[in-house]
Amino acid sequence: MSTHRPTPPTTTLSVPICKQHNAAKEWRTTTFEYVENGISIRIPNVYAWVCPADGEASFTPETVDQLIATARELAETARHARVRRPVLTEYTVSVG
Secondary structure, eight states, X not given: XXXXXXXXXXXXXXXXXXXXXXXXXXXXXXXXXXXXXXXXEEEEEXXXXXXXXXXXXXXXXXXXXXXXXXXXXXXXXXXXXXXTOOSOOOOOOOOO
């Protein structure tokens, strides 16, 4: 696991506020989850602005682009694996 901690986006002049809880969001890691046609993908350790009250994450646009592209690639791979009817139905992949 990388120890690199990206700094909060410089385009943000102030810390975002969760409107539902009226709380300042925190720049920290969270898990991105994506579900498509019964395939569930979890990408942990992604930096985002996170509400301390309920954990709701707000990702930067650049991060969302990368997450969606990665999740779609993984979903495609999972669909191919599903066709082969493997005994193994859960996989963990780590890069870096």
